[in-house]
Amino acid sequence: MSLPSNATAFLKDAEAIAAAIPDGAALGLPPDYSLVAMAVVRALVRRKAKDLKLIGVPQLGLCADILIGAGCVREVETSAVTLGEAGLAPRFTEAAEKKTLKIVDATCPMVHSGLQATEKGVPFMPLRGVLGSDLVERHPDWKTIDNPYAKGDPILLAKAIVPDVALFHARWADEAGNVWVGRRQELATIAHASQACYATYEELKPGDMLEDELLAPGCISSVYVTGVARAPRGAWPLGVPGAYGIDDAHLMQYAKLAKTAAGFRQYLDEFVRKPVAA
Amino acid sequence: MKPAKEELLACVIARLIGDARHVAVGAASPIPATGAFLLKQGNPSLRISLLQKRTGNPFTAGSRELFDLAGQGRIDVFFLGGAQIDGEANINLVEAEGKRFPGSFGSAFMYFSAGKTILFREEHSPRVLVKKVDFVSAPGWSPPGVQRRGGPAALLTGKALFSWQADKHRFLLESVHPGSSAGELRGVTGFDYDEPARVPDTGVPTQAELGLLRGPVAEAIGENYPEFARRVWGGSRAV
Numbered sequence: 342m343s344l345p346s347n348a349t350a351f352l353k354d355a356e357a358i359a360a361a362i363p364d365g366a367a368l369g370l371p372p373d374y375s376l377v378a379m380a381v382v383r384a385l386v387r388r389k390a391k392d393l394k395l396i397g398v399p400q401l402g403l404c405a406d407i408l409i410g411a412g413c414v415r416e417v418e419t420s421a422v423t424l425g426e427a428g429l430a431p432r433f434t435e436a437a438e439k440k441t442l443k444i445v446d447a448t449c450p451m452v453h454s455g456l457q458a459t460e461k462g463v464p465f466m467p468l469r470g471v472l473g474s475d476l477v478e479r480h481p482d483w484k485t486i487d488n489p490y491a492k493g494d495p496i497l498l499a500k501a502i503v504p505d506v507a508l509f510h511a512r513w514a515d516e517a518g519n520v521w522v523g524r525r526q527e528l529a530t531i532a533h534a535s536q537a538c539y540a541t542y543e544e545l546k547p548g549d550m551l552e553d554e555l556l557a558p559g560c561i562s563s564v565y566v567t568g569v570a571r572a573p574r575g576a577w578p579l580g581v582p583g584a585y586g587i588d589d590a591h592l593m594q595y596a597k598l599a600k601t602a603a604g605f606r607q608y609l610d611e612f613v614r615k616p617v618a619a
Numbered sequence: 620m621k622p623a624k625e626e627l628l629a630c631v632i633a634r635l636i637g638d639a640r641h642v643a644v645g646a647a648s649p650i651p652a653t654g655a656f657l658l659k660q661g662n663p664s665l666r667i668s669l670l671q672k673r674t675g676n677p678f679t680a681g682s683r684e685l686f687d688l689a690g691q692g693r694i695d696v697f698f699l700g701g702a703q704i705d706g707e708a709n710i711n712l713v714e715a716e717g718k719r720f721p722g723s724f725g726s727a728f729m730y731f732s733a734g735k736t737i738l739f740r741e742e743h744s745p746r747v748l749v750k751k752v753d754f755v756s757a758p759g760w761s762p763p764g765v766q767r768r769g770g771p772a773a774l775l776t777g778k779a780l781f782s783w784q785a786d787k788h789r790f791l792l793e794s795v796h797p798g799s800s801a802g803e804l805r806g807v808t809g810f811d812y813d814e815p816a817r818v819p820d821t822g823v824p825t826q827a828e829l830g831l832l833r834g835p836v837a838e839a840i841g842e843n844y845p846e847f848a849r850r851v852w853g854g855s856r857a858v
Contacts, residue, residue, distance in 0.1 A: 374673070375682065399682060400724065421712075421722030425646060425671075426846070429721065437719035446713055448756075449725035450686035457683075469690060470731030472765050473758035475713075476723060493764050526681030582674060 344536070349518025350568035358539045358570050359384035362506055365415075367394040369456070369504030369531040373402030373425060373579050373587070376525050378510040378541045380575040383613045386411040394418070396504050398456065398531050399449035403579060403592065406430040407613065409442060410605045418445040420452060426589065427596040432605060446476055451483065453527070455502035459534035465498040472497055507535035510576045511561075511569075512584060514542035517549040518563030521556060523582070532565040541572035543584060622824045624777065625851045626832050627796060628741070629653035630824045631780055635737050635773050639695035641666040643685060643733070645724070649840060649847035651698040651739055656836045657828065668694075669843055686725060689732035692768060697733035699726050700740045703752040706810025707788050708738065708759025708771040711752035723756035730757040735772040743776035745809040760788050779804055780821055781812060789813055794821040 352358055358381045362368070371377055382404040385393075390413040395405050397419025405422050408414050410432030422433040436442035454466040465484075472495060477483055482502075488494035509528045511520035520540045522528045532538040538561075550556040578588035578595070598604035622630075632654025636642055644652045644667065652669060659665045668677040670685060678684040688694050701710035702720045710730070712723045730736050740747055761767045771783040774790055778799040781790035790812040795801050801818040824832065833852060841848035 372682070374671075400722065419722060421724045423721040434719050437714075438717060446722055448723045448727040450683065450690070450728045453683035453686065468728070469766060470728040471757075473755065473761055474723070474727040475755040476727055495765060524676070524679045524681070526679075527683060528681070530681065530683070580673070586673065 345564045346518075346538075346567050347564075349563045349566045351518075352568045352570040354570050355380035355384045355541055355572045355575065356388070358508075358541065358568060359388050359390065361539060361568060362390065362508070364391040365393070366505040367396060367503075369396045369398055369502075369507045369535050370401060370404060371398055371509050371525065371528055371531065372400045373404075375527060376510045376512075376522055376581060377402070377404050377576055377579045378508050378539075378572070379404060379577060379579055380510075380541055380572040381508060381539070382407055385413055386609065386613050389413070396502065397422070397447075397452065398527050399447070399452040401433075402430065403595065406432045406599065407609075409433050409436050410599060411609060411613075414442065416443040416445065418447055418452075420447050420449045424592060424596050427592040429596075431596065431599040445480060447480065448474070448476055451480075451497075451499045452502065453530065454499040455482075456530045456534040458499065458501035459503050460530060463501065465500050467496045467498050469496065502534060504531065504535040505537065507531040507538040507565075509540055510572065510581065511540045511542040512581055513544055513546045513550065514540065514569045514571075515546040515548060515550045517551070518566050518569065519550050519560045520566055520569060521546075521550055521559050522561060523559040529561050532561045535565075537567040538565050539568045539570075540566060541570050541575040543573060543575065543581060545571065622829060623851050624796075625650055625653065625847075626824050626829065627821065628739075628775065628777070629657055629832065629836075630828050631775055631821060632737065632739070633658040633828075635775070636665075636696050639665065639734070641668065641694050642696045643668045643689070643694045644670065645698060646671040648698055648739070649844035650741075651737070652844065653832070653836060653840050656839045657831055660831045660835060672843055686728055686732070689729055692732075692734070694732070695734040697729050697736050698739050699730060699736050699757070700738065701747070701752070701756070703747060703749045704738055704740060704774065705749050705752045705759075706790060706812060708774070708783055708790070709752045709755045710738070710757050710759070711754045712756040713754040715753040726757040730759075730770065731761070731767045732769065734769045736769060738771055738774040739776075740774075741777040743778040743804075744807055748776070748807075749809040750811075759783075760785065778807070784813070787813075791815075792818055794819045796821045797823060
């Protein structure tokens with residue numbers, strides 16, 4: 342892939358984004374509270390995506406549980422996988438306990454730091470704390486060094502994390518290919534650090550949001566955006582703050598069904614395999 | 620009306636927060652949030668950052684802002700729990716006895732960076748309070764030479780309150796909640812701890828505290844933890 346993107350592709354729909362994401366790709370994904378591209382997640386299941394690596398920035402939820410349950414995932418690197426108030430993520434939990442999934446456990450600010458290193462084009466980023474956690478021993482990419490500016494001061498390094506694809510949902514895209522995510526700035530970090538970036542959006546705004554001083558600070562510039570596609574209510578059953586909230590009842594229903602493999606299949610049949618109006 | 624267990628625990632948490640300027644409360648922590656809002660009634664300048672606030676969230680720089688704030692020393696008090704907590708205040712959020720839990724979240728950083736951490740877990744059983752955790756998500760203490768601003772201040776469970784003795788790397792039993800006894804605790808606590816000759820009862824909420832909890836605090840909590848508010852204070856309080 343080549344950086345930067347000088348011509349954001351306007352794709353037909355969520356299916357087209359799922360088709361552009363290759364099997365085996367490492368996807369940088371936001372948590373459930375931060376604009377998840379659920380319509381693309383469902384399309385990835387329908388196109389039977391394989392061997393994906395999911396990087397939780399900094400943690401994962403419903404999207405990861407569905408992709409894991411549907412057999413699309415080889416590895417996750419994340420600080421946690423949780424359905425929040427709806428409890429444990431059942432397909433992740435079962436795959437972890439049966440050891441059918443590679444899990445690289447992290448802690449939130451180490452994920453942010455690794456992506457920030459990539460944003461700056463440097464090989465690593467130091468972070469305080471964490472030393473003495475078993476995470477340090479297990480994580481393949483973390484190293485402890487002596488602070489070169491002080492004696493006897495060990496400090497941990499996060500290796501630069503480079504996702505192949507950033508994937509999320511935006512409130513708006515515009516005709517210039519910019520996307521607006523408001524305060525969800527972890528999405529900007531993922532987009533900046535990734536080799537490609539695909540976003541679904543609720544609505545298209547005419548013109549160029551970067552010309553609007555009030556909208557520009559919540560935008561991710563098209564320089565990072567490879568492709569966008571319209572997906573109304575594309576985050577459902579998760580939410581878009583200011584537009585629609587998280588569908589808590591649906592999450593509870595999912596958590597209940599996905600407890601068993603049969604229940605999960607029923608969920609896929611009902612809400613994923615056939616395209617549904619959210 | 621008798622104080623609910625949740626009200627008692629929130630009052631203990633308010634006392635533990637003490638004179639902090641900024642308390643951050645993580646996801647799914649309605650009792651710590653209740654304690655913080657109770658304290659705020661008498662100290663309006665206390666800043667409370669609720670991570671899980673769905674609208675009007677205090678953070679504008681994305682989810683890394685909490686950690687950047689903590690890294691600079693701008694968060695005085697944080698709360699952590701654990702699938703397992705051991706006698707050296709190590710916490711485990713990853714796996715135990717073949718069971719997988721969600722993961723470590725930001726614990727390995729926040730435990731070092733917040734001014735102090737209050738360990739809170741309602742379940743008080745040998746399953747949770749173990750001699751040694753199966754996996755250290757975040758260590759309770761660090762050897763000399765490792766920079767660490769904060770660490771555990773106390774461990775509060777549904778049965779008792781322990782304080783942390785940083786010099787001995789051991790908990791000290793401070794008080795036992797109504798309905799439990801110091802004698803009973805040894806049997807349900809998997810780790811060893813210190814204990815004074817006479818263990819006091821945990822102070823129960825005062826009428827004034829109950830008045831605040833059932834009034835303005837219930838209202839504030841209902842906005843962010845509707846299910847919890849409904850359960851503790853009844854339907855009329857929840858929004």
